[in-house]
Structures are given as C-alpha cells and as structure tokens.
Amino acid sequence: MKSKPIDPRGPRFGATITSVALLVVIWLGLPAASTPQIDAAWWTLVAVTALFAWGAILGPARHPYGWLFKFLVRPFLSAPEFLEEQAPPRFAQAVGLFVSLVGVVLHLVAIPYALVVAAAAAFIAAFLNAAFGLCLGCEIYAALPKRPRS
C-alpha cells in the first residue's frame, strides 16, 4: 500500500531536534570519550538510535517528531510548495539508525571515541538536512563506485 505524501518541512523539523540531541551526546560524551562507560551520553545516543529506528520502520508520519510537527508547527506555516513521498526520509532515518547504532555498539565494547565520532557523523547529516534540506537519497549515487562497463 502506498503511503500518503508529506510536507517536506516535517522531516526537517525532526532533523532539527535530532541535531540538538546529537550535540548533547557530543557535549556529554567528550570528557569521558577515551574511557567508554554506560553514562548519560550513551543513554542519549540510545534514545536517538531508538527514534531513528522508529522513523525507519514506521515512517516520518507515524513518528513523535511528525506528530509534534503536525500539531505544534504545521498550523503556523503556509501550505507547502510541494509534497514528498515518505520513502526518502525513511531511507535517511535508516542511514541515521545505522550510524548511531554503530556508535552505541562500539561504545558498549569499550572502543574509545566511537560514541562521539558516530554522533558527529550523524550530526553532520541531520544538520545538513535541517538547515539546508539535504536529501541523502538524492545524493547516494555520488557515493557509489562507478558502475563497471559491460
């Protein structure tokens, strides 16, 4: 079943909250980054990871940030210039999930700086999405190796 399109500013609003949460992870995690432990920084990244998983599985329309946008932000905005499908932001959430999950797991097995590095990588993507409207799914072909000629 095809899901209904969404206001593209919804995922950008969500990415703004995610960016701030990831900065909190970096702020809390940096002082003890060389000696990983189960601390507030790790739990914050676990929460961010869980929210990424939620967005990747259920999509941006059935996500807490989506509801916040719909009821708190959307009423104050004019109509969107265009709508977008839910698949691209879901894909971006899946990429975020992968990056933050790597940080969560590597931190658990006591890899120094894994937490802040993963949070920093996820922050850059979330910030680009929030501030500039970067669409990861549009640019992914730039990252792929050139197709071999047959």
Add this chain to the structure above:
Amino acid sequence: MVFQIFDLTWSAMSEQLVVIISLLVVASAAGVWWKRQQGRVTHTKADISPSLLAAGHWLTLVQVSSPLCSYCGAMRGILSQAATRHDGVAHVEYDISEIPEVVDKFHVRQTPTTFLVEADGRVAHQIGGATNPRAIDELIELTRVDVEQRADEYEI
C-alpha cells in the same frame, strides 16, 4: 550523571565547545557547497538517443529520478508545467536504473538530473539537482535562441 556538566573544569568545557563549533563550521561549509551544486548547469558534448525523447517536439526535458529522491516529485511538477507553458516542449522521466548508458555518459551522480535535449539528441544543457521554474524557463529560451540562430545559417 547529568549533573557532571556543572563540575567540568573550564579546559574540558572549552574542548567541548571547540569540537561543537568546528562541527557546525564544517557542516555549514558542506551545506553551502551542496546548495551551490543544486541546479548547477553543466555541458557535456554528447548526445542522448532520440528514441528516449518525446517524438514531435523540438525540445525534450529528460528527467532522471530515483525512488529515494525527495526533490524528484517537486521537479516533476516544475518540468511538466514548463512543458505546458512552452510550445513544442515535452517532459519525460526515467528512473536512474532504466538508462544506464545516459548515466555513464553524462556522469549522473545525483537525482533529479535534468537534460534539455533537442530533437536530434543533442544535449543543450544538463542540470544537477532541483531548480526553480524561472531557471528552467531561461534555459528553454536560451536553447530556443540557439536553435534558431543555427537554423539561420542555412537558406532553407
């Protein structure tokens, strides 16, 4: 645990600030660079097979899209409306997987990518990323003038 924040010495805090400010600077620079790539017009001296074009139009707007692309839907609207506004202009859309030879030849690495293609397959302009209706109008007009000037070089 959260209260650790308040026990930090100034040097630890300044380290955090330096890291966070550096991240903001790097991400902003990347964002400005990405934004400038959007709608960038490039030119490659190569053709697109006329079989991919809309027959009976002097210009075809060939859009390359992908399933995970947010702006492809927006660009579809912009290009199909441009095709309606201008006489003899058509809009066709392909998935990036459908036309590998075009993707290779023109190094398409982002979607949407749009080609303004003349009836004989000659690519007048290539646009990387999304752009606005006015920019499309200007490029169509530029191509029209160019095509007319070339036609003026022959008697009939």
